[in-house]
Amino acid sequence: MNIIREFWVISGDHSSFASKCESLLTQLKNWSRATFGHIDKELKKLMEELLQVQGLPPTDENLQRINELSDKFNEYTNHAATYWEQRAKSHWIRDHDRNTKYFHTRATNRRRKNHISSIKRADGTWTTSFEEISSCLINHFQYLFTASPTAPIMPAFRICHHPLTTEQNLTISLISKIAIRLTGWKRDSLSHAGRLQLIKSTLASITVYFMSAYLLPKGVLEKILSIQRNFWWNNSEDHQSLMFTAWSNLCKPKMEGGLGIRIPERVNTSLIMNLTWRFLTQPHSIWCQLLSAKYLKANSFWLEKKHWNPSPIWSSICAVKKHMQEATCWSVGDGHHIKIWTDPWVPSIHGFRVMGLDHAKELVNRVADLIFHDSRCWNEALIFHCFPTHEAKAILSIRLSAERDEDQLLWLKTPSGNFTAKSAYNLLSQREPSSSTNSTDGESFNWKGYWQLKGISPRVHLFLWRILTKSLALKSSIARFNSSVDPSCPMCHLSLETYDHLFLKCDIARQIWFGSDIGLVIDRNDPLTNLRRIFNQWISSPNTLEIAKRGCALLWTLWKSRNRVVFDNAQIDITQIIREAHRIYHEHQAPPIFHGLNNTLIEATVSISNQNLSWEKPPPGTIKINVDGATGNNSIAAGIIARNEEGMVLACRTFFDGCWTGKDAPIEAEANAFLKGLELSAHYPNTPSIIEGDSKMIVTYITDDRLLFPWRIRSIILDSRQLLRSNLLSSVRFVPRTKNKAAHCLARQAINCKTSNYWILSSPCCISEVLASDDLISVI
Helix, strand or coil, X not given: CHHHHHHHHHHCCCCCHHHHHHHHHHHHHHHHHHHCCCHXXXXXXXXXXXXXXXXXXXXXXXXXXXXXXXXXXXXHHHHHHHHHHHHHCCCCCCCCCCCHHHHHHHHHHHHXXXXXXXXXXXXXXXXXXXXXXXXXXXXXXXXXXXXXXXXXXXXXXXXXXXXXXXXXXXXHHHHHHHHHHHHCCCHXXXXXXXXXXXXXXXXXXXXXXXXXXXXXXXXXXXXXXXXXXXXXXXXXXXXXXXCCCCHHHHCCCHHHCCCCCCCHHHHHHHHHHHXXXXXXXXXXXXXXXXXXXXXXXXXXXXXXXXXXXXXXXXXXXXXXXXXXXXXXXXXXXXXXXXXXXXXXXXXXXXXXXXXXXXXHHHCCCEHHXXXXXXXXXXXXXXXXXXXXXXXXXXXXXXXXXXXXXXXXXXXXCCCCCCCCHHHHHHHHHCCCCCCCCCEECCEECCHHHHHCXXXXXXXXXXXXXXXXXXXXXXXXXXXXXXXXXXXXCCCCCCCECCHHHHHHHCHHHHHHHHHCCCCCCCCCCCCCXXXXXXXXXXXXXXXXXXXXXXXXXXXXXXXXXXXXXXXHCCCCCHHHHHHHHHHXXXXXXXXXXXXXXXXXXHHHHHHHHCCCCCCCCCCCCCEEEEEEEEECCCCEEEEEEXXXXXXXXXXXXXXXXXXXXXXXXXXXXXXXXHHHHHHHHCCCCCCCEEEEECCHHHHHHHHCCCCCCCHHHHHHHHHHHHHHHHCCCEEEEECXXXXXXXXXXXXXXXXXXCCCEEXXXXXXXXXXXXXXXXXXXXXX
16 A cells, blocks of 8 residues: 555656556565565475475474474465465465465456456347457347337237236135135034134134225135034035025024124124224324324314225225224213214214304304303303204213213223124124024024023034024925925925924934933924923023023934934834933033032022011111112103111202103113212211112222123213222222112102102111111111
């Protein structure tokens, strides 16, 4: 670097750049010869001299000479390695191999690669002439960069189909995943119960990840549905099974006579509704802020129209907005987050939105403008000035909590107000027309009791469902598709093989029912005798549940015996059928309970029966306040009575609300009664008080802050918790109805008289007998 710097400065600015480089190259060559010389010759010379000295006697002078020659030989070897490494440009060698033959080869090959010795002409022949090589290269690049007339491209697009989008390419992989999973299952060896479990757990879970992000194309959803159907019916390209019930019946909820199989399109929509709910309730998350800044731009989500070319996520969110509007409503807290004219916030109005009067939109904008925040009540004059009468009354029916909490978005299809994909799926399913699966022969069936029946094998449970829904492959059913099939009963050959004949009215079936533990006598001539009605009676009564279980086992063994007759030409053995049904019944029953536990339960029952079930006096120096709620004729009421340790009445109150418009009357009445009881206890701030009621659920909501409570009583529970925290001497507890008769009579009195009253140190006549009975039993 010093040589370059000195030469460049000495040469000055008079010379051109090219001449400076040429002169510098000459100087560097001279420097290399003077510093290194000819490295190969020097190495050869040093090696010969080193070998010559090593052959001399090992004197001190010779050993010193050997060391000097060795150091110099190593120095030149390093110079040679560096020189050939730089020439070979092999930067990936890090250990500096001293075998310079490798670097010689690298440098030679590189020099060969940089030389074009021959080239292929346009006609396919080769040439080694330097002039022809130059001419071929020049002609090639001239042709490459010379413009040519373009061919018409538009006709080609006319025969092209619609291009595949990225989303379509992603969702196509879902079909292959499901198909791969199905190849590992042997459908022929699976029962219907096994297929149902796999459809619900495995097939449905494969697509959940994609369905949670955006709406899948309808073609993909139809393909997934087709795969589920074929798996259930055991269909394939080479085999098509007969279907004796519609697929839509299988997709109905179990309580409506179906099997609860989820329809992929509804699952996809409900999961996107869940994503939309997160967008509405988590506005401060990064992804919500990004979508809001790009698409909403300070506008209301409910009024925003679809943008041009939106992202798949936003397009899916906009597509389910109409479903969200059916059950999304604000719960009014302080009112600062709710826009009056665009947001849904009045639950008793269809659509949850108010129209208002024409001049009102310039006066108020937020719900907070309609509230007196000091007293936490509505500005009734302003509300009647801005809204029609029916809307004003609906707004005033919204109860404001005394505690200033924030506004909360509610999902009205769940009691707690929190969104669930299950409730969204049920909302979408309710739009479908009801089928006759739940009612046959003019009589409804207790499907809830049927599915709650324990002690039955899942295979037998599903088999009986197929009987009740008439989806078994009976001969009479097959004959409707194939006229060559004999529809007669294979066991008696006297009548058509129908459900009632095969399982009830056939001579063999009648003998089996009568000879079993059930001992059922069947009249074959009674047209009202059918299997569905018999089982409906059995599962609707706790006393006949065991008979229903034995009946299930009997039907299963009868069906298996019928199949052996049809396919194996076996003979019917009535005794063996009854014995096998008895074994199947006991095989799935719970083990007997330990006798010591029975004794404990008996003792506990006796101790409970011996307890006093009437009102009890409070401890000395304590006030006991009993509360109860009542409903009737679109009204709710509350009854409150306060007594001291001697049983003397301190106060009685009744509250009546005849303008109630809610849907959960009992729970709101009970919650309101507890709130009024806590308000009464606040009049005795220095005296311990116990508030008792016969609603265990409301007691739990008030005393446990961790529990989610129904959104309809949100303001009542919040106020009750606040009163309970502010009065440390108060407590809330549950008592049975027998210990709460006085409050119950007061609540019923308020409903009947439709008035609110207040008695101090006295009580109404309607509870005189109850008070006398309480005092008498308390004394005893």
